[in-house]
Amino acid sequence: MTDVSAFESDVTAARLRRDVEFLSDGPRSRLRAPAAMDRAESYVSGELAAAGWQVERQPFDLRRQLGATDEQGHRALALKLRLHRRLRGANLLASLPGADHTTTVLVGAHLDSVSGSPGADDNASGVAVVLEAARLLARLPVPPAVTLALFDMEELGLIGARHAARQLAAAGRVSGMLCLESVGYFLDEPGTQRLPAGFARAFPDAAAATRANDFRGDFTLVVHRRSSAAAAGIWQRAAAATSAALPSILLRDPRPDGPLGMLIGLAVPPVNHLGRSDHAPFWNHRIPALMVTDTANFRNPHYHQPTDVVDTLDFRRLAAVAAATAVAAVNWPAARA
Incomplete structure (x- = not known):
């Protein structure tokens, strides 16, 4: 089993900052800021290729998609719902030459931001981690069975991930999916971490851990299901x-x-918060998945601003x-519950 020491010495905080700086130069949106989205896509493709990955652009053209608005600010789900008549975008998928992709672990993050926000945390931070994981994994002596994904139109209702999940589930090759969603904002002061309404009743153990830490926003939340519990534990230990x-x-x-899990989420709001990013479509297609997050608007006052x-x-x-993401990716096949 590859441990975190194999990766951490090669991680460069300055390189992560460079990636985030480039990507968060302004809002990125296929609808509202297409030139910036093209620029971000070109940058990511170039960085992946430079690290030795083969990048495939997978365009999509979808009609009558129920999704969300990408206006800045935070709204309740019912207020975000939109019916999109037509959406044309593209996901990026990358793999290493020579890797055995009979089954693969998908590591992904969304590339777009909401209107009016440069999206440094949401989600240039997640994209930067994908790029850094790409550099780390490419240095292994045997190319790992890992696929990297940069999703389009997450802010419009997980549109790119929904499209990718349908295609990948039909191919039957994905053994697990790790989603990076707003992963760079941390606060050490007590009282800086908030909980959603009803969260303490629905998830008493996680609420108790947050309370025992004086509600400090200094941790990463790893959301998983039974099918991805072992992989979540590997990520936690590595971090x-x-x-x-x-x-x-x-x-x-x-x-x-x-x-069924999707329908339960619509009926139980505290649970629905756990499916607010690109891992959710993979859950819906019965692919084990987890989300790594700094909890976004429940900690970060700059969320969607x-x-x-x-x-x-x-x-x-x-x-x-x-570093923890690279460890979880290469060890996932042995971690399935």
């Missing part, structure tokens, strides 16, 4: 073993994989996220 000794809280979503800029992020801890 704790980094020089940053990054703490994390594991939160198990009690729902089953598949369409013009102030979500690079100087608000903690790159030492982001480096720990990158």
Whole structure:
């Protein structure tokens, strides 16, 4: 089993910062800022290719998609719903030459941001971790069975991930999916971590851990289901073993994989928060998945705002996220529950 020491010395906080700075130069959106989205896509493709990955651009053209608005700010789900008549975008998927992709672990993050926000944490931080994981994994003597994904239109309702999950589930090759969603914002002061309404009743163990830590926003939340519990544990142990000794809280979503889990989420709002990113479509297609996050708007006051800029992020801890992600990716096949 590859441990975190094999990766951490090669992680560069300055390189992570460079990636986030480039990507968060302004809002990125296929609808509202297409030139910036093209620029971000070109940058990511170039960085992956430079690290030795083969990049495939997978365009999509979808009609009548129920999704969300990408206007800045935070709204309840019912207020975000939109019917999109036509959406044309593209996901990026990358693999290493020579890797055995009979089964593969997918590591992904969304490339777009909401309107009016440069999206440093949401989600240039997640994309930067994917890029750093790409550099780390490419240095292994045997190319790992890992596929990297940069999803389009997450902010419009997980559109790119929904499309990718349908295609990948039909191919039957994905053994697990790790989603990086807003992973760079940390606060050490007590009282800086908030919980969603009803969260303490629905998830007493995670709430108790947050309370015992005086509601400090200094941890990473790892959301998983039974099918991805072992992989979540590997990520947690790897993060704790980094020089940053990054703490994390594991939160198990009690729902089953598949369409039933999605329907339960619509009926139970505290549970629905656990499916707010690109891992959710993979759960819906019964693919084991987990989400790594700094909890976004429940910690970060800059979430979906013009102030979500690079100087608000903690790159030492982001480096720990990158190393732990590489460990979880290469060890996932042995971790399935």
